[in-house]
Amino acid sequence: MSLADSRPGQAGPARGRPRSEAVERSIIEGVMKLLEDGVPLADISIERVARTAGVGKATIYRRWSGKEELFVDVLRATEPPDPQLPGISMRDDLIALLEPLRRRGLASRSSVILHNVYAQMKSSPKVWAAYHATVIAPRRRTTFEVLRRGQRDGELRQDVDIELLNDLFMGPMLVRAVLRPDAELPEDLAAQIVDRVLEGLRPDQP
Amino acid sequence: MSLADSRPGQAGPARGRPRSEAVERSIIEGVMKLLEDGVPLADISIERVARTAGVGKATIYRRWSGKEELFVDVLRATEPPDPQLPGISMRDDLIALLEPLRRRGLASRSSVILHNVYAQMKSSPKVWAAYHATVIAPRRRTTFEVLRRGQRDGELRQDVDIELLNDLFMGPMLVRAVLRPDAELPEDLAAQIVDRVLEGLRPDQP
Amino acid sequence: MSLADSRPGQAGPARGRPRSEAVERSIIEGVMKLLEDGVPLADISIERVARTAGVGKATIYRRWSGKEELFVDVLRATEPPDPQLPGISMRDDLIALLEPLRRRGLASRSSVILHNVYAQMKSSPKVWAAYHATVIAPRRRTTFEVLRRGQRDGELRQDVDIELLNDLFMGPMLVRAVLRPDAELPEDLAAQIVDRVLEGLRPDQP
Amino acid sequence: MSLADSRPGQAGPARGRPRSEAVERSIIEGVMKLLEDGVPLADISIERVARTAGVGKATIYRRWSGKEELFVDVLRATEPPDPQLPGISMRDDLIALLEPLRRRGLASRSSVILHNVYAQMKSSPKVWAAYHATVIAPRRRTTFEVLRRGQRDGELRQDVDIELLNDLFMGPMLVRAVLRPDAELPEDLAAQIVDRVLEGLRPDQP
DNA sequence: GCCTAACCGAGACGGTACGTCACGTCTTTTA
DNA sequence: TAAAAGACGTGACGTACCGTCTCGGTTAGGC
The missing domain is CATH 1.10.357.10 (Tetracycline Repressor, domain 2)
Incomplete structure (x- = not known):
């Protein structure tokens, strides 16, 4: 469903440490918080999202291939x-x-997200x-x-x-x-x- | 009319070398050319516009305070x-x-410009x-x-x-x-x- | 010893990827190469050093706060x-x-370096x-x-x-x-x- | 005597408006003032000299071919x-x-000028x-x-x-x-x- | 008393470098 | 193996100067 499932192609049971869903949520929440705080979309960098969510950059790139893909999931999360x-x-x-x-x-929440992310996307x-x-x-x-x-x-x-x-x-x-x-x-x-x-x-x- | 008139505040007769209108046109034309060539808006940096138009960066910043202001004038230029x-x-x-x-x-020309710049703006x-x-x-x-x-x-x-x-x-x-x-x-x-x-x-x- | 140790204040064990010593050497070697090639000191910009050493500008600024600090270490490296x-x-x-x-x-090597950098410093x-x-x-x-x-x-x-x-x-x-x-x-x-x-x-x- | 006499080659009597000696002096004085005020030599640009002396850039370039040539005359002016x-x-x-x-x-005056300009030169x-x-x-x-x-x-x-x-x-x-x-x-x-x-x-x- | 050439101030011009920041990738340690 | 941290090469950002080039306006001779 979400775009955040780009695990490298393999079939077997997940090996190694499983990805944390909490981390995934905290990333999306982090983006929303920034948008609600009035941070212009252009000022929301992956680096800043990582800082806000207290997460490593690689952890974001492991899930989304870039800013836009991440924003799609953010936008979806606000979809009624x-x-x-x-x-x-x-x-x-x-x-x-x-x-x-x-x-x-x-x-206001949906609105500010919509008006910005939508355009960007x-x-x-x-x-x-x-x-x-x-x-x-x-x-x-x-x-x-x-x-x-x-x-x-x-x-x-x-x-x-x-x-x-x-x-x-x-x-x-x-x-x-x-x-x-x-x-x-x-x-x-x-x-x-x-x-x-x-x-x-x-x-x-x- | 255009946004490109931000000469520092003064009233008297223009002093120093006057700004070239030809340069102004070639910058806007340069942006349009890039857009027509299918360059994604996100890939159009001021630096690239300057290269395309054969113009120094400062010459752009002298007229517009940033990418968005420039794009407004580009959009206006396509306005029927x-x-x-x-x-x-x-x-x-x-x-x-x-x-x-x-x-x-x-x-196609107006369209591609519209669809990108409009959203960005x-x-x-x-x-x-x-x-x-x-x-x-x-x-x-x-x-x-x-x-x-x-x-x-x-x-x-x-x-x-x-x-x-x-x-x-x-x-x-x-x-x-x-x-x-x-x-x-x-x-x-x-x-x-x-x-x-x-x-x-x-x-x-x- | 060198000036190139300005890691942000912290005591604990180094976290994250450690700085590459090879990079450090290649930067200093790059400056020396330019000087030996007769490039006037004034024409040696950080940008050019980065190009010569095949290194990003930020990698230089991460180690030295400016051209002069870098040159001190270059001068030191030539010190008998x-x-x-x-x-x-x-x-x-x-x-x-x-x-x-x-x-x-x-x-000639030390000399040309000395005569220029020394004065500049x-x-x-x-x-x-x-x-x-x-x-x-x-x-x-x-x-x-x-x-x-x-x-x-x-x-x-x-x-x-x-x-x-x-x-x-x-x-x-x-x-x-x-x-x-x-x-x-x-x-x-x-x-x-x-x-x-x-x-x-x-x-x-x- | 001074380096500031590079009028374009011609033999006949000077035609047109002669160069103002007052302007020449005010440029050199301007540089000295900056140096005495503790402005680091590296921060003294031709542009700044022009602003300080209330003079157009071209007026400086008409007399000296660059910063160093200008500084030679400044240094000479302090020579006992x-x-x-x-x-x-x-x-x-x-x-x-x-x-x-x-x-x-x-x-102090000669000293600060000497120590900086000398090295630069x-x-x-x-x-x-x-x-x-x-x-x-x-x-x-x-x-x-x-x-x-x-x-x-x-x-x-x-x-x-x-x-x-x-x-x-x-x-x-x-x-x-x-x-x-x-x-x-x-x-x-x-x-x-x-x-x-x-x-x-x-x-x-x- | 004009004419005209060179001067003057201002500032636009195409460039280059500055020092910062973000990109997406890559090590490293820790869990 | 994931995760946080942060170094890495790349390249854009907006600013400041470079040295050159117009501008309008002055200031001298030479006619």
Whole structure:
């Protein structure tokens, strides 16, 4: 699951001293602490992480191949768990999918981590791909399923472009996260977005 | 206008040898060349920019206080000029506002620069603020004006949240730029977005 | 002994990887090679020493705090070993003390190093003090002892100023090294000096 | 006389604005001021000299080809005037020749300049040659003449090596200046040296 | 009383070296 | 064998000077 399992290829039972999971946690916690303390991402070096976590540099490199790989796991650790979909109506499911994004925009911890690490990660295609595949894509797929179910159940017109619709839902959240990080996020923002987009898309409309 | 004007405080007539504009251009061109050549942003050091542009390091630091400030000006240099609004209908104006974003997503030059520098820049609040103030905010204001004019002219319902509407227009473009940089951008994407959002928002509708 | 031992303060057993003595030697050898090759002292930068020795700059700065400190150790490495005093007569001991100075004036290797580094070093009081304490002063003390022994043994008048005598012995060697580096140094120069100075100082003379 | 006359080769009468002698003086004074203020020689850059003297860099380079050439003129400016020789006895003339050296060792201004610049200069053979030719050699020649006159007038034995004798006179002064800059210089030091060396060299002695 | 060449101050310019820091790898000791 | 420690070669950082080169502005003759 985590990226931190790059033990050199071998099958047999682990030999020698086993890796300490506590060490692994303390490294990730160390990075988070630094980010929360307002240390700019660019100032977070492997060397500093090692000092903060009270760990040798080699111990970090044994687990991750570089800063970016480490940050992917840090970002994952802040990822809210996949939301439980009520499954009653399409509208409520869509809101349930959007709500965690809004909530994360509020939490200072997640927020500061997101805004920094996220941006950083993007400059490394490989790392971005890993994050996209395990975090972004699954959510996209879930949204697609919800929308298709809505079409099947008569809650959504058949002729709309599912992809564009998805982007219309996610867009405002992203705009606020990326372009206007200080924007206020009203409690019913997810509902506002969903209702505004769905307006005029009900099957009984022209 | 540019960030590259940090001459030490004084008012009188310029003393000493004036700064060469040609040098300024060749530095920015140098960064662009590196980005186009596929050099990862993280590998673009001031030292390398200086070598590429055939320029001393001090000449760069004389103009920009660091890598990020330089990149703001690079990003600005790729910014498409403010679009000419037809001014006939709100719909056409909105499309005219969105179209350059789509087009930039296509152009390899702008694209590669955007996708990297943009992300990088975000980690520096000060730099981001500068970019936001001179590039993002003005566009936002223009969109607001267009939408308000639409309400005045009866093209748009009075009760809609202008801010949310703006985010719905920009959102899909941003989603594709940030989350799915490889997405295809159909020629009529701007029109699709505008029409989809405006559907059901005409004043004569419920 | 050497100046290159500035490990950060601690007493316990050395932790971490120990410093390589081979590296230390190759740095000093590198400087000597440059000097022998006729590179002017002013053109010998730490950066160049590092390149020549195939060593990182930090590896040099880990051992010496700057160019001057490094040069002290280089100078020390060229220092001829303390001469063995015959111990038979004062005259022969004095000649034995002077002879290495003459010889060094001849050797091209030592000479070129001496003439440059020596001068350079003097501009840093701290560094000069270190060199004086470990190289110059001990020799001075030895000469004093020899002269006092001479007085005790009746080879030298009791009323002469030991200090001035010492300077009279060393002076001509220094004049030739500092003011006339191209002067010829006849084989019996040491004997000439000693005899000339001692003339008229034997106790049985007025 | 000074090194500061390197006007580009031309024969005719000076055209254009003539160089300001005041500027020349203020540059040399500036260097002296820095040295007296205890600024280490290595920290005295042309740029700093220019700032101190309130002068453009080019104005300095127009006169001297580099730091060392400038320092030669600074050193010359501190040189005590050639001593007046009494011309009565060889002994008194020799003392008169040595006395200025002792006196300079005492003066803080000359001393600090000497001890630094002198050392520095030696690393540039060309510059050293210039200084040697105009300052050191003439003095040496004068001493030779005095000694030869002494031989002619029966004050000195015929068989002594004039050159070695000269070095024996100068040596102690140099030893104290170069090796023991803090040494005390008794008022009668010159006489002590001369008398000690001449002892036993009078023609009526064996 | 102009003209013009060289001066002057200031400071930009392409460079090089500074001393520091982080990179990712490599020893070393200890557990 | 893992772990902490820290040395290692590499190379970027941002600063300071190098010696050269424009700038606008002065300051002398020579006409």
